[in-house]
Amino acid sequence: MAIFSVHHMTTYRYRKPVRPGVHQLMFRPRDSFDQRLLEFSLTISPKAASIRWIHDAFGNCITLVDFDSKTELLQFEALLKLDHTPENAPAFQIEDYAKLHPFAYADNELPDLAPFIQRHHHEGEHIERWLAKFVSPRATVPTGQLLMTLNEAISESFSYRRRNIRGTQTPAETIERQEGTCRDFALLMMEAARSLGFAARFVTGYVYVPDRDQKVRLGGGSTHAWCQVYVPGSGWVEFDPTNGIVGNRDLIRVGVARTPQQAIPLFGSYWGDADDDLGMDVSVQVTSKEFD
Numbered sequence: 001m002a003i004f005s006v007h008h009m010t011t012y013r014y015r016k017p018v019r020p021g022v023h024q025l026m027f028r029p030r031d032s033f034d035q036r037l038l039e040f041s042l043t044i045s046p047k048a049a050s051i052r053w054i055h056d057a058f059g060n061c062i063t064l065v066d067f068d069s070k071t072e073l074l075q076f077e078a079l080l081k082l083d084h085t086p087e088n089a090p091a092f093q094i095e096d097y098a099k100l101h102p103f104a105y106a107d108n109e110l111p112d113l114a115p116f117i118q119r120h121h122h123e124g125e126h127i128e129r130w131l132a133k134f135v136s137p138r139a140t141v142p143t144g145q146l147l148m149t150l151n152e153a154i155s156e157s158f159s160y161r162r163r164n165i166r167g168t169q170t171p172a173e174t175i176e177r178q179e180g181t182c183r184d185f186a187l188l189m190m191e192a193a194r195s196l197g198f199a200a201r202f203v204t205g206y207v208y209v210p211d212r213d214q215k216v217r218l219g220g221g222s223t224h225a226w227c228q229v230y231v232p233g234s235g236w237v238e239f240d241p242t243n244g245i246v247g248n249r250d251l252i253r254v255g256v257a258r259t260p261q262q263a264i265p266l267f268g269s270y271w272g273d274a275d276d277d278l279g280m281d282v283s284v285q286v287t288s289k290e291f292d
Contacts, residue, residue, distance in 0.1 A: 001083065001084070001085055001290070002084045002085075002086065002208075002288050002289065002290050003038070003081060003082070003083060003084070003288065003289045004081070004082045004084050004206075004208060004252055004286060004287070004288050005079075005080070005081050005286070005287045005288075005289075006078070006079070006080045006081075006082075006206055006252065006284065006285070006286050007077075007078075007079055007283075007284070007285045008027060008076075008077070008078040008079075008080075008206075008223070008282075008283075008284050009075070009076070009077045009078075009281075009282070009283045009284075010075070010076045010077075010265075010266055010280065010281070010282050010283075011073065011074070011075045011076075011280065011281045011282075012073070012074040012075075012270075012277075012279075012280050013072065013073055013278040013279060013280075013281075014071070014072050014073070014074075014270070014272065014276045014277060014278055015072075015275065015276045015277075015278055016072065016272070016276055017070035017071055017072050018070060018071070018072075018270040018271060018272030018276050019067065019068075019069070019070045019071075019270060019271040019272070020067040020071065020074050020268060020269070020270045020271075021066070021067070021268055021269035021270055021271060022064060022065065022066045022268060022269065023064075023065045023066075023076075023266065023267065023268030023269075024062060024063070024064055024065075024264075024266070024267055024268060025042075025062070025063040025064075025065065025076065025265070025266050026060055026061075026062060026063075026204060026254055026255045026263065026264065026265050026266070027042065027063065027076075027078040027080075027254065027265065027266070028040055028061040028063070028078075028080075028254070029080060029082060029205065029252055029253060029254045030059070030060065030061070030253050030254065030255070030256070032253070033085075034084070034085045034086075034087055034248055035082050035083065035084045035085070035248075035252065035253065036082060036083040037080065037081075037082055038081045038082060038083055039079070039080060039081040040078070040079070040080045040081075041078070041079045041080075042063065042076070042077070042078050043075075043076075043077040043078075043079075044065060044075070044076055044077075045071075045073070045074070045075040045077075046067065046069050046071045046074070047069075048065045048066065048067055049066050049067050049068035049069075050064075050065070050066045051063060051064070051065050051066075052064040056262075058255070058256055058257050058258075058262070060254075060255040060256065060257070060263070061255075065268075074270075076266060082252060084248075084252065084288075086247070086248060086249040086250075087247050087248050087249070092143070092144040092231060092233070092234050092237070093233045093234050094143055094144060094231055094232060094233040094234060095232040095233040097232070098143055098231065098232040098233065099142065099143055100140050100141065100142060100143060101140070101141055101142070101143045101146050101196065101197075102140070102196070102197055103143070103197075103232075104197075105117075105199070105230075105232065106232065109232075113199040113230055114199075115258055116194075116199035116200055116201050116230065116258060117194055117197065117198070117199045117200075118194070119191055119194045119195060120191070120259060121170050121171050121172070121187075121191050123170060123171070123172035126171060126172040126175045126176070127171055127172075127175070127188075127191055127192050127195050128195065130175050130192070131150075131192055131195065131196075133153075134149055134153055135149070135150075135196070143231065144231070146196070147193070147198075147229055147231070147237070147239065147246075148246055150189060150192055150193065150239075150241075151189065151239045151240075151241050151244060151245075151246060152244050154185050154188060154189055154241035154242075155185075155241050155242065155243060155244035156244070157178070158174065158178055158179055158180060158185060159178060159179040160179070160180070160181070160182070160185075160218045160219075160242060161179045161180065161181065162181060162222070163180075163181050168181075168183045168184055168187055168260040168261075169181075169184040169187070170187075171187060171188045171191045171192070174187075174188045175188070181225075182218070182219045182224050182225045182226065182240075182242040183225040183260050185241040185242045186202055186203070186225045186226050186227045186240075186241065186242075186260070187202070187227075187260055188241070189227050189239060189241045190202060190227045193227075193229050198229050198230065199229065199230040200227055200228065200229045200230070201227065201228050201236070201256050201257060201258055202225065202227055202256065202257050202258070202259060202260050202262070202263050203225060203226050203227055203228055203238070203251075203253055203255070203256050203263070204223060204224070204225050204254050204255045204256075204257075204263040204264075204265055205223070205224055205225075205226075205251060205252045205253045205254040205255070206223065206224055206251075206252040206254070206284055206286050207219045207220055207224040207240070207243070207250055207251055207252070207286070208220075208250040208251075208252070208286045208287075208288050209221075209250075209286065210250070210288075217243050217250060218242050218243055219242050219243070220284070220286070221283065221284055221285075222282045222283075222284050223254075223265045223282065223284060224240075224242075224251070225242075225260070225263075226238060226239060226240035226241070226242065226245070226251060227239055227241070228256065236256075238251055238253075252286070
């Protein structure tokens with residue numbers, strides 16, 4: 001068991017005072033059997049005129065914040081503490097009918113999984129040509145081995161590059177450039193898994209980066225992204241293709257969604273000129289204490 005503490009600070013700066021519009025935050029982690037939220041606080045500057053909490057279509061906790069004053073500095077600070085139980089795959093517990101790929105999901109689960117199986121990017125055959133390098137078409141392979149191979153192929157074949165520009169690359173762009181961010185890699189694995197008939201969804205959250213004498217984790221210092229693939233018998237299994245992680249070790253889930261656009265940690269608007277925006281800074285610090 002580990003206790004994770006997270007300090008997440010996002011700061012917007014403006015050339016002159018502007019009035020912020022409604023901002024939507026996805027900061028509060030999801031409670032589950034493997035992570036339990038112990039403490040959470042949110043500080044906003046300037047003071048918000050109204051704050052509402054809702055659950056979105058995926059059950060994520062969303063904070064809606066509105067303002068009635070002008071400012072040159074807009075800041076959101078979240079402090080949270082979680083009880084986190086690491087669960088390591090690849091010791092998958094897979095239903096007999098799904099141990100080998102290809103397989104078909106059970107009829108009673110298929111209607112709920114269908115939106116997560118549907119592909120969203122059809123850009124030529126970039127994914128198919130990339131998959132053909134390490135997945136034999138029409139071959140029967142162990143399901144767990146196939147998913148781990150896919151995860152490792154992205155981790156080992158692509159270069160991680162932090163990018164200040166908002167948005168997520170398409171899988172075709174990531175394959176062509178051979179580099180990307182954690183969000184790009186998560187989307188590539190999702191679409192590749194979907195092309196193989198798996199249900200996959202996007203995850204936003206945080207990654208704990210161990211001390212220097214341990215394995216280095218990429219994606220620290222900011223929000224992180226990975227994906228989940230639905231495996232019969234194991235449910236939604238975590239895959240972090242940026243770091244080659246299988247299972248939830250060092251990963252803190254905040255939100256899950258069908259697409260990356262539905263799981264943006266923070267976005268909003270302001271009343272002012274376009275060139276008033278001087279940019280955004282994000283700082284995330286994750287610390288851990290281990291317990292027996």
